[in-house]
Amino acid sequence: MRYLPKSDAERAAMLREIGASSIDDLFTAIPEEYRLTRDLKVPRQMGESEIIDYFKAAAAKNANGYTSFLGAGMYRHYRPVVIDSLVQRGEFLTSYTPYQAEITQGTLQAIFEFQTMICELTGMDIANASMYDGSTGAAEAVMMAVRITGRDGVLVARTMHPEYREVMHTYAQHQGHDAREVGYGQDGRIDLAALEKAVTDEIACVLVQSPNFFGVIEDIPEIAEIAHKKGALLIVSVAEAVSLGIVQPPVEADIVSMEAQSFGVALSYGGPYCGVLAAKEKYLRQMPGRLVGETKDTEGRRGFVLTLSTREQHIRREKATSNICTNQALVALMTTIFLTVYGKQGMRDLAVQNLAKAKYAADTLGAQGKLLFAGTPRFHEFVLQTDEDPEQLSARLLESKIIGGLALRKWYPELGNATLWCATELTTRKQIDAAASVLADAPVAAEAR
Amino acid sequence: MATTDGFVGTMRKVTAHLTQNEGLSFEKSSPGKKGYRLAPLDVPEVDAAALLGGAVRDDVGALPELSEIEIIRHFTRLSTWNYAIDLGMYPLGSCTMKYNPRVNELVSRLEGIAEAHPYQPESLSQGALEIVKLLQDCLIEITGMDAITLQPAAGAHGEFTGILLARAYHQSKGNARKTVIIPDSAHGTNPATAASCGYQVINLKSNAQGGVDVAALAQIVNEDTAAMMLTNPSTIGVFENEIHKIADVLHDKGALLYMDGANMNALVGKTRPGDFGVDVMHLNLHKTFSTPHGGGGPGSGPVACKKILEPFLPSPVVAQGEDGLLHWNYDRPKSVGRVRMLYGNFGMFVRALAYTLANGPDGLRQTTEDAVLNANYIRKKLEDVYELPYTTPSMHEVVFSDKRQVKNGVKTGDIAKRLIDYGFHPYTTSFPLIVPGALMIEPTESESREELDLFVDAMRQIAREVEENPQVVITAPHATRISRLDETGAARKPVLRWKGPPEDAVEVDTPAKEW
Structure with a gap:
C-alpha cells in the first residue's frame, strides 16, 4: 500500500524487537469471536489514476456547464x-x-x-x-x-x-x-x-x-x-x-x-x-x-x-x-x-457589483412575472412569482442549460408559484437575458391561467 | 540554550534555520493597494444609497489593503511557523495524525464536485449522490452497522447526533430516560454532549487496568440509563476485552451502547463494532479516514447505527428511487430532525472515499496493523525510561506517565515542549485524566521505522536530560521563534482582535552591524 512506509522485512524486524511472533499477537486483546477473519467488502485497492478517473466520472454526472441562478444561503462567488x-x-x-x-x-x-x-x-x-x-x-x-x-x-x-x-x-x-x-x-x-x-x-x-x-x-x-x-x-x-x-x-x-x-x-x-x-x-x-x-x-x-x-x-x-x-x-x-485579497475597497466594489447584477436580473426577469416584495431594499436575491408551475419552468430552463430559481413551495406554500433567484458578480448579462427569453416563451396554457 | 551544564542532547532530526518575520496584515496595509481586479460591469451601474436607503454602509471597516505578492508572502511566511504532518511525525494521542494523501485534495477540487450547488436538481447531482452512497456503504461495512448519516460536521457533532438517536429511540418507547454513563477516561466532549442532549452524566470509575469495571457498571445501570458512551480502544489504547459483557449489562436494562469512534484506527479491518454489541457510534473522517486537520477543522463525524435506530436518523437520507436515480428522502416522520443544514461536509466525504479506494480491503487492514505495530514498537523502546501505568496490551497508542521525571521537577508538559527542540510535535499531555502526568503517544501507520527511531532517540535523550540537566527541559523550547507564552496574561486581559498600532509603539533602534 503506497501510503505505508514499511517493507515486509522491516515489519518482521520490528515484530522481533517487540517480541511478537506475528502481527496477530498484537491483536489478542480482541476476543476471538469478534476478530474479522475475512476481507472487508469495499472496492479493491485502486491506483492513483483509477481514483482520479472514478471521481472525474462522478463529477461528469453532476451539473457541468450550466448557468445557475441558485443562492438560498450558498453562493457562487469568484474565488481568487x-x-x-x-x-x-x-x-x-x-x-x-x-x-x-x-x-x-x-x-x-x-x-x-x-x-x-x-x-x-x-x-x-x-x-x-x-x-x-x-x-x-x-x-x-x-x-x-x-x-x-x-x-x-x-x-x-x-x-x-x-x-x-x-x-x-x-x-x-x-x-x-x-x-x-x-x-x-x-x-x-x-x-x-x-x-x-x-x-x-x-x-x-x-x-x-x-x-x-x-x-x-x-x-x-x-x-x-x-x-x-x-x-x-x-x-x-x-x-x-x-x-x-x-x-x-x-x-x-x-x-x-x-x-x-x-x-x-x-x-x-x-x-x-x-x-x-x-x-x-x-x-x-x-x-x-x-x-x-x-x-x-x-x-x-x-x-x-x-x-x-x-x-x-x-x-x-x-x-x-x-x-x-x-x-x-x-x-x-x-x-x-x-478578505485580504479584496480588502477594504474591494469588499465594497464586489458588493456593489452584486447589487447591480441583481438589480438588472430582477428588472429583466421580473418583467416576465411578478416580483414579490419589490419595494423593500434587498441585496442580490429576489422572489419571482410566475403563472407557470416552478417545476415546469425549471424543466424548460434546464433545456437551455440554465438552473433557474429555487422553488419555494416546499417551505412557503402561501407564495404559490414562487422561485428564489440569485445573481452575483459571476452572473453575466448574457445569462440573465437568456433566462428571461426562456421565461418569455412560457407555454400558452400557463399564460392563459 | 538556557544552561550548558550537564547533558544536552543532540538533535538528529532538525537543524535551526532562519524564518521570516511578519507582522499582521493590517500593519502592512496602505490605502490604495489592491490584490484584486473585478471584471468590468456588463449591466447598468447602480446607486447603492438609492437602492438600500438607510441600510447602506459607508465604511467597510479596517480590512487590509495589500497587493498579491504581499498576500502570498504574508501567508507563506505564517505557514513556515507551523509544524505539520508533512514535516514529520505528529505523535498526538487520540488525534490520529496520519498522512493526508494529495490525490484527495485534487479530486475534491474537480469542477463538477467543487462547484456543485447543494440545491441543484437531483437529476444533475447523481455523481455527488453516488459518492455519498458509496462512502456510506463502505463505512457501514467497516463498522458492521446497519445504517448511517453523514450529516454531522465533526466528531463532537456526531456524538450529539448519536445521543439524540438514543434519546429518540427511548422516547419512542415512552420514556426518554435520564442518565448517560461515561467512564472517567473519556474525552471531554462525551459529558458535554450528554449534557447538551438533556441527560445527567453518571461517571464510571475505571478499574485497575484502566478499563471498564463491569461489576461496578452493573450496579449503576438501571431503567433510567439511556446509554453508555464508551471509547474502544479506550483512551489508554486498550481494547475493552469484556466488551460483550458491557453490551449485555446495558442491553439487559434496555440501555444502549454508544461507541466514540475516535480510536477506530486501531480496529478497521480487524474487528467491527457492530459485531461486538455497539448500537450507535460516530467516526471521525479527519482521523481514521485521512481528511486533513487543517489547523483545527473542518472535520466530519458520520454516525452509524443498528436497525432499531435507523428511523430516527437526521433528515434527509439517501434513497434509490423507482426511476433508478438516487434521491434525498425527506419523508422521515420519526427523524430527530436536522443537525446541520444540507447534507454534511461533502468535501470531506470525497476525500475519505478517495482514501478508502486507495487502500482497498487489504490496505485498510495493513494500515491498522502498522498503526498498532508502531505504537507497540515505541512502547517497547521507551518502557525502561518512562513509567507505564497500565501494562495491559496496547493497540494503536501507548500512554506513559511522568512519574519518574517528576522526581527531578520535570512534568509531562515540559518533556513535550522539549520534544519541539528535537524536531517533533509534542504528544498529547495530561490526558486521559485517569493517568496523572500522562504522555499519550499515537504514532499512526504513517511513520517509517527511521522516523520512529528518531522519536525514540529524542525521548531517551530527554529522559537523560531530565536526570542530568533538568533545567534545559523545564525551560524548553529553546529553538523556536518564540518561547513559552504568557497564557495566564492572555486569559486575564483578553486581546482578541487587532485594534490599531499601540499608542506606546516605539521604533526599535537596532544598531547596524559593521561588516
Whole structure:
C-alpha cells in the first residue's frame, strides 16, 4: 500500500524487537469471536489514476456547464487563485489545532486576523475562531442567549433560512426551549407588530436573518428596539457575508452569527463551510468555540495562543458552554485570505457589483412575472412569482442549460408559484437575458391561467 | 540554550534555520493597494444609497489593503511557523495524525464536485449522490452497522447526533430516560454532549487496568440509563476485552451502547463494532479516514447505527428511487430532525472515499496493523525510561506517565515542549485524566521505522536530560521563534482582535552591524 512506509522485512524486524511472533499477537486483546477473519467488502485497492478517473466520472454526472441562478444561503462567488495555492501548503493543510503555540504561530496569527476582520465587518466587539457552519452557529447563538438571560423563550423569524430553523429546533428541543416562529408581512420582512406582541419578558432572544431568505434586508434597528425593550437579546444571522460590503452591519445586535462561505469557499455540494459567532464584549464568557488571544513570550515578543479555554469541554466537561471541540480552521483561513485579497475597497466594489447584477436580473426577469416584495431594499436575491408551475419552468430552463430559481413551495406554500433567484458578480448579462427569453416563451396554457 | 551544564542532547532530526518575520496584515496595509481586479460591469451601474436607503454602509471597516505578492508572502511566511504532518511525525494521542494523501485534495477540487450547488436538481447531482452512497456503504461495512448519516460536521457533532438517536429511540418507547454513563477516561466532549442532549452524566470509575469495571457498571445501570458512551480502544489504547459483557449489562436494562469512534484506527479491518454489541457510534473522517486537520477543522463525524435506530436518523437520507436515480428522502416522520443544514461536509466525504479506494480491503487492514505495530514498537523502546501505568496490551497508542521525571521537577508538559527542540510535535499531555502526568503517544501507520527511531532517540535523550540537566527541559523550547507564552496574561486581559498600532509603539533602534 503506497501510503505505508514499511517493507515486509522491516515489519518482521520490528515484530522481533517487540517480541511478537506475528502481527496477530498484537491483536489478542480482541476476543476471538469478534476478530474479522475475512476481507472487508469495499472496492479493491485502486491506483492513483483509477481514483482520479472514478471521481472525474462522478463529477461528469453532476451539473457541468450550466448557468445557475441558485443562492438560498450558498453562493457562487469568484474565488481568487491564491486561496487554493496557500491553503494547500502542507504547513496549513496538515497541521493540528494550535494547542502548542510555539510551533503553530502561523495558524494562530491567521485566526487572530480572521477574528479581527469579522469584528470589523459585523460591527461586533469579539468573534470566535469559527463554528461548523451558519446553521449550527445560529443554534449555538440561541443557546448562548438562553444562558445569558436565564430565559427559555426563543422567537425566530419565518424569513430565516428554513434549514437553519430546522437545525435550531433540533438543538432547542432537548434544552427545554420554547421556540416559536414570527411571520412576515407584505414587504417580505418580519411582521413587526406580531413580533412586538410575541416578545415578552420570558423571551431570551429574537433570531432574524438579514438579508433574509428572500434576499430582503430586515429593519435591524427597529427589531433591536422591540427585543431590547423586554430585555431579550437580538441575534442576527448573516447567510450572505458579501452583503456586508455595502449593507449596514447589524451593530444593534447582541450576537451575530454568520456563514462565511461566500468569502472564497467552494460550494462543494453543501460543505465544508464556515460559521462564525461574533458578539458584544460583555458576552465573552458565554461564547462557545475557540478563541485566539494576543500575548507575549518570556522575552516580551508578541505571540498568539488559544485562550479562555475554561469555557470549553476539555476543561469543563458536562458544564462547558458547548460540546464543540474543533472549528473550521482551514475554511476560516480561506475566508481570511479572501478578505485580504479584496480588502477594504474591494469588499465594497464586489458588493456593489452584486447589487447591480441583481438589480438588472430582477428588472429583466421580473418583467416576465411578478416580483414579490419589490419595494423593500434587498441585496442580490429576489422572489419571482410566475403563472407557470416552478417545476415546469425549471424543466424548460434546464433545456437551455440554465438552473433557474429555487422553488419555494416546499417551505412557503402561501407564495404559490414562487422561485428564489440569485445573481452575483459571476452572473453575466448574457445569462440573465437568456433566462428571461426562456421565461418569455412560457407555454400558452400557463399564460392563459 | 538556557544552561550548558550537564547533558544536552543532540538533535538528529532538525537543524535551526532562519524564518521570516511578519507582522499582521493590517500593519502592512496602505490605502490604495489592491490584490484584486473585478471584471468590468456588463449591466447598468447602480446607486447603492438609492437602492438600500438607510441600510447602506459607508465604511467597510479596517480590512487590509495589500497587493498579491504581499498576500502570498504574508501567508507563506505564517505557514513556515507551523509544524505539520508533512514535516514529520505528529505523535498526538487520540488525534490520529496520519498522512493526508494529495490525490484527495485534487479530486475534491474537480469542477463538477467543487462547484456543485447543494440545491441543484437531483437529476444533475447523481455523481455527488453516488459518492455519498458509496462512502456510506463502505463505512457501514467497516463498522458492521446497519445504517448511517453523514450529516454531522465533526466528531463532537456526531456524538450529539448519536445521543439524540438514543434519546429518540427511548422516547419512542415512552420514556426518554435520564442518565448517560461515561467512564472517567473519556474525552471531554462525551459529558458535554450528554449534557447538551438533556441527560445527567453518571461517571464510571475505571478499574485497575484502566478499563471498564463491569461489576461496578452493573450496579449503576438501571431503567433510567439511556446509554453508555464508551471509547474502544479506550483512551489508554486498550481494547475493552469484556466488551460483550458491557453490551449485555446495558442491553439487559434496555440501555444502549454508544461507541466514540475516535480510536477506530486501531480496529478497521480487524474487528467491527457492530459485531461486538455497539448500537450507535460516530467516526471521525479527519482521523481514521485521512481528511486533513487543517489547523483545527473542518472535520466530519458520520454516525452509524443498528436497525432499531435507523428511523430516527437526521433528515434527509439517501434513497434509490423507482426511476433508478438516487434521491434525498425527506419523508422521515420519526427523524430527530436536522443537525446541520444540507447534507454534511461533502468535501470531506470525497476525500475519505478517495482514501478508502486507495487502500482497498487489504490496505485498510495493513494500515491498522502498522498503526498498532508502531505504537507497540515505541512502547517497547521507551518502557525502561518512562513509567507505564497500565501494562495491559496496547493497540494503536501507548500512554506513559511522568512519574519518574517528576522526581527531578520535570512534568509531562515540559518533556513535550522539549520534544519541539528535537524536531517533533509534542504528544498529547495530561490526558486521559485517569493517568496523572500522562504522555499519550499515537504514532499512526504513517511513520517509517527511521522516523520512529528518531522519536525514540529524542525521548531517551530527554529522559537523560531530565536526570542530568533538568533545567534545559523545564525551560524548553529553546529553538523556536518564540518561547513559552504568557497564557495566564492572555486569559486575564483578553486581546482578541487587532485594534490599531499601540499608542506606546516605539521604533526599535537596532544598531547596524559593521561588516
